[in-house]
Amino acid sequence: MPERGRMAGLIRSEGLWLFTRSPAAILAAVVAVLIVAGAALAPWIAPTDPYDLASFSLMDGLLPPAWQDGGNPRFLLGTDDQGRDMLSSILFGARLSLSIAATAMAIALVLGVGLGLAAGYLGGRFDAVVMRIADVQLALPAILTALLIDGIARGVLPRDLHDDLRIAVITLAIALSLWVNFARTARASVFVERNKDYVQAAIMMGQHPVRIMLRHILPNIVGPLLVIATVDLASAILLEATLSFLGVGLPADSPSLGTLIRIGMQFLLSGEWWILWIPTIFLVVLVVAINLLGDFLRDLFNPGQR
Amino acid sequence: MLQVEGLSVRFRHRHGAIMAVEDVSLDVQRGEIHGLVGESGAGKSTIGAAIMGLLPAAGEIASGTLTLGETDLRGLSPAQAHQLRGKRISMIFQDPQTSLNPLMTIEAQLIETIRAHEDISVDAARARAIALLEEIGIANAATRIRAWPHQFSGGMRQRVVIALSLCTGPDLIIADEPTTALDVAVQAQVLDLIQRLARTRGVGFILITHDIGVIAQVADRVTVLRGGRVVEQGPTAQVLGRPRQPYTRALMAAVPPLDQKLDRFRLPQVEGEAPAQTGAAQEAGDWLKAGDDRTAGPALDLSGITVRFQGERQGLFAKPAEFVALDGVSLSIRPGTVMGLVGESGSGKSTLAKVIAALVQPSAGDMRLDRVILPPMRSRARGHPSRRQVQMVFQDPYSSLNSRHRVIDILTEPLWLYGLEPNAARRDRLARSMLALVGLTPDAADRYPHQFSGGQRQRIAVARALLSRPGLLLCDEPTSALDVSIQAQILNLLKDMQGRFGLTTLFISHNLAVVRQMSDDIAVLKDGRLVETGPSEAFFAGPVADYSRDLLAQTPTVRFDQDAIPTGTEV
Numbered sequence: 001m002p003e004r005g006r007m008a009g010l011i012r013s014e015g016l017w018l019f020t021r022s023p024a025a026i027l028a029a030v031v032a033v034l035i036v037a038g039a040a041l042a043p044w045i046a047p048t049d050p051y052d053l054a055s056f057s058l059m060d061g062l063l064p065p066a067w068q069d070g071g072n073p074r075f076l077l078g079t080d081d082q083g084r085d086m087l088s089s090i091l092f093g094a095r096l097s098l099s100i101a102a103t104a105m106a107i108a109l110v111l112g113v114g115l116g117l118a119a120g121y122l123g124g125r126f127d128a129v130v131m132r133i134a135d136v137q138l139a140l141p142a143i144l145t146a147l148l149i150d151g152i153a154r155g156v157l158p159r160d161l162h163d164d165l166r167i168a169v170i171t172l173a174i175a176l177s178l179w180v181n182f183a184r185t186a187r188a189s190v191f192v193e194r195n196k197d198y199v200q201a202a203i204m205m206g207q208h209p210v211r212i213m214l215r216h217i218l219p220n221i222v223g224p225l226l227v228i229a230t231v232d233l234a235s236a237i238l239l240e241a242t243l244s245f246l247g248v249g250l251p252a253d254s255p256s257l258g259t260l261i262r263i264g265m266q267f268l269l270s271g272e273w274w275i276l277w278i279p280t281i282f283l284v285v286l287v288v289a290i291n292l293l294g295d296f297l298r299d300l301f302n303p304g305q306r
Numbered sequence: 307m308l309q310v311e312g313l314s315v316r317f318r319h320r321h322g323a324i325m326a327v328e329d330v331s332l333d334v335q336r337g338e339i340h341g342l343v344g345e346s347g348a349g350k351s352t353i354g355a356a357i358m359g360l361l362p363a364a365g366e367i368a369s370g371t372l373t374l375g376e377t378d379l380r381g382l383s384p385a386q387a388h389q390l391r392g393k394r395i396s397m398i399f400q401d402p403q404t405s406l407n408p409l410m411t412i413e414a415q416l417i418e419t420i421r422a423h424e425d426i427s428v429d430a431a432r433a434r435a436i437a438l439l440e441e442i443g444i445a446n447a448a449t450r451i452r453a454w455p456h457q458f459s460g461g462m463r464q465r466v467v468i469a470l471s472l473c474t475g476p477d478l479i480i481a482d483e484p485t486t487a488l489d490v491a492v493q494a495q496v497l498d499l500i501q502r503l504a505r506t507r508g509v510g511f512i513l514i515t516h517d518i519g520v521i522a523q524v525a526d527r528v529t530v531l532r533g534g535r536v537v538e539q540g541p542t543a544q545v546l547g548r549p550r551q552p553y554t555r556a557l558m559a560a561v562p563p564l565d566q567k568l569d570r571f572r573l574p575q576v577e578g579e580a581p582a583q584t585g586a587a588q589e590a591g592d593w594l595k596a597g598d599d600r601t602a603g604p605a606l607d608l609s610g611i612t613v614r615f616q617g618e619r620q621g622l623f624a625k626p627a628e629f630v631a632l633d634g635v636s637l638s639i640r641p642g643t644v645m646g647l648v649g650e651s652g653s654g655k656s657t658l659a660k661v662i663a664a665l666v667q668p669s670a671g672d673m674r675l676d677r678v679i680l681p682p683m684r685s686r687a688r689g690h691p692s693r694r695q696v697q698m699v700f701q702d703p704y705s706s707l708n709s710r711h712r713v714i715d716i717l718t719e720p721l722w723l724y725g726l727e728p729n730a731a732r733r734d735r736l737a738r739s740m741l742a743l744v745g746l747t748p749d750a751a752d753r754y755p756h757q758f759s760g761g762q763r764q765r766i767a768v769a770r771a772l773l774s775r776p777g778l779l780l781c782d783e784p785t786s787a788l789d790v791s792i793q794a795q796i797l798n799l800l801k802d803m804q805g806r807f808g809l810t811t812l813f814i815s816h817n818l819a820v821v822r823q824m825s826d827d828i829a830v831l832k833d834g835r836l837v838e839t840g841p842s843e844a845f846f847a848g849p850v851a852d853y854s855r856d857l858l859a860q861t862p863t864v865r866f867d868q869d870a871i872p873t874g875t876e877v
Contacts (some may be wrong), residue, residue, distance in 0.1 A: 197705045198709075201700065204664060204693070204721075205693060205694075205774070208688065
């Protein structure tokens with residue numbers, strides 16, 4: 001019974017109604033869901049395994065997409081110089097990119113919201129220290145932060161260990177350049193909520209500050225945080241692609257979208273356009289779709305801007 | 307002059323359309339004040355907006371005719387309507403804080419408005435503006451015209467807004483709740499001004515208000531609205547003197563009288579709210595009484611409570627000036643009685659409640675609860691027993707309940723927090739029973755606060771306070787955000803609960819009539835100082851301090867004969 005009530009509530013909800021009226025949001029959602037599903041199911045639906053060196057042959061190298069002259073229906077989007085199937089590479093690449101981006105975003109969310117909540121609620125010295133650190137962080141471009149962390153990791157960790165930890169390093173680097181957004185948004189929202197009577201009532205009752213922050217304030221500020229999370233997911237994907245493109249990200253044997261684009265660069269002027277353009281277009285579509293969803297959420301939570 | 311015939315306004319929304327105003331007819335003559343009165347959702351402001359041609363995008367006039375003099379208001383093009391607004395119809399809004407541009411001087415705003423409608427020189431416009439300010443009672447208009455809005459008090463600002471609405475010489479002024487944001491003393495002056503302008507200038511006014519007392523004071527004719535329909539219409543003396551409709555009578559019965567203390571308000575039963583005394587409420591009632599064997603709450607003694615806030619910094623190196631919010635306030639509330647605390651806005655009423663509730667740190671003074679020291683904010687531990695004993699009902703029921711929590715979670719929280727009831731199932735049962743006690747149906751427990759009206763939310767807030775099993779209840783303007791009929795219900799509820807469970811209560815209000823209904827003793831605050839304190843009835847019979855006398859004299863006395871108002875069943 002309560003479940004049915006909740007479903008009915010969802011269907012009647014303002015958000016879903018607005019969603020059905022926004023073609024851009026629907027299109028973006030469909031694209032995002034398709035890409036995420038494709039990435040998640042890559043090991044099962046991809047035609048070949050791009051990590052398995054035995055599964056492809058140099059003989060199939062540089063085949064154009066299936067619809068072009070000389071294309072092979074076995075390789076829908078063509079192959080690269082190694083004879084790897086582009087479609088499989090992209091699906092596996094997206095899988096890697098998305099999981100790094102999502103993990104980084106989650107770390108940034110927990111770190112940023114935690115610090116922002118505490119800074120906004122406690123105020124005083126703690127607030128000052130956290131927000132100055134955030135200001136410093138904000139003054140450094142995200143790429144620089146990521147390069148810095150990657151550089152430090154290279155210097156500190158032995159070479160083989162660093163190679164093993166590459167994914168962890170790049171995830172951390174992205175997370176550290178994204179947490180500030182969450183912290184600042186959370187802090188600003190807490191400032192608004194803190195003076196509302198329901199928080200005053202909780203303080204008056206003598207509830208524990210942690211309980212007030214997590215149970216009373218946090219549910220009331222998730223709206224703006226959700227928007228930031230969506231937009232930052234797109235930033236995280238781009239950041240990972242940039243780092244991989246610059247060569248500080250993931251190595252060529254486990255290609256993410258950025259790595260695929262870097263490999264494709266070599267073929268930019270040689271006529272094998274698909275090796276560069278298909279992963280690039282894929283990346284653009286993914287990021288635009290996520291950003292459109294973010295915009296939709298932002299409109300939803302800011303009725304004044306509708 | 308203005309004639310509205312069969313006006314219906316429709317608002318479209320995603321599930322279809324609702325009629326906000328249905329078949330309303332009214333007319334306003336020159337020099338006449340026509341009152342539109344009704345509770346929230348009655349369609350008062352919508353009628354005003356329809357006449358102005360300023361309906362929101364979703365709204366449209368479905369039928370009816372609107373004529374001002376010879377002009378058909380519905381037939382105007384947007385450009386013509388724009389010309390007409392300000393020129394022939396002006397508007398006065400509720401909140402003078404926001405209806406003036408804070409970045410323009412009074413002079414600039416007046417001259418801009420005059421010159422927007424008339425092609426005259428700046429100097430001529432300035433002369434007209436100064437004359438206007440003098441007319442509405444601003445002394446030294448020639449110099450004060452150069453002031454900024456923030457340099458004027460609320461009442462002065464509302465006068466300036468009125469001057470703005472007058473400066474093009476309109477035929478009709480629509481005043482939408484013009485005095486709701488003002489203190490009583492200032493309200494009386496602004497109403498006088500409106501009445502004088504109607505008489506001397508022959509301007510027609512439509513006075514939109516929820517306060518039937520305001521209508522009784524100044525309106526010549528009145529239209530009582532409910533749910534977008536006209537309930538009753540006619541000359542004020544006739545409608546309020548011999549109300550024919552039960553709704554008008556109920557509206558009048560709900561106005562707290564200043565000149566007598568009622569045991570409780572006599573109200574008709576309201577749909578959707580269960581009678582307070584049912585079997586379901588038994589458990590909560592018994593539980594509240596079982597707390598301890600005392601029959602009355604604790605005594606509260608305050609002495610020398612002083613609160614200083616840091617004011618604005620005057621210069622980069624100057625020490626910020628201090629603002630004294632409370633200055634040596636000493637008062638005592640006897641066990642199990644209600645102390646009414648009155649004063650204008652800014653007098654420190656709420657600050658005092660917050661000091662007792664440990665939300666504001668006093669800079670001096672001490673508090674005792676039953677002769678035991680009650681520590682102030684910074685030294686009151688989270689687990690201090692007074693955290694449970696002292697509870698508060700806040701002014702705004704829209705922000706005092708966490709909108710992301712279900713009502714049951716809001717209500718069981720104090721039971722869990724103070725360890726009053728270890729068993730979760732019993733906590734749940736008690737909370738539901740408490741809902742019945744405050745007059746809500748038990749199924750309210752599973753809903754969220756936004757699904758309730760203001761009055762129902764305030765009932766939930768009272769239930770939450772009671773579930774701490776408090777001894778001292780602080781009520782900070784608990785009804786000022788509510789419609790009169792709802793106010794009367796909540797006051798009845800608070801009276802019942804206070805009497806039944808012997809709660810010591812501090813009842814804060816700016817409304818003397820409301821305080822009279824509630825309190826045994828009374829304290830008057832002015833600018834953070836205690837002006838007078840004493841038994842309530844003696845105070846209303848003959849206040850001692852000059853300020854109290856002024857306050858009483860300025861409070862509009864609307865006398866509706868309570869006995870002559872036959873109502874339905876008593877709650």
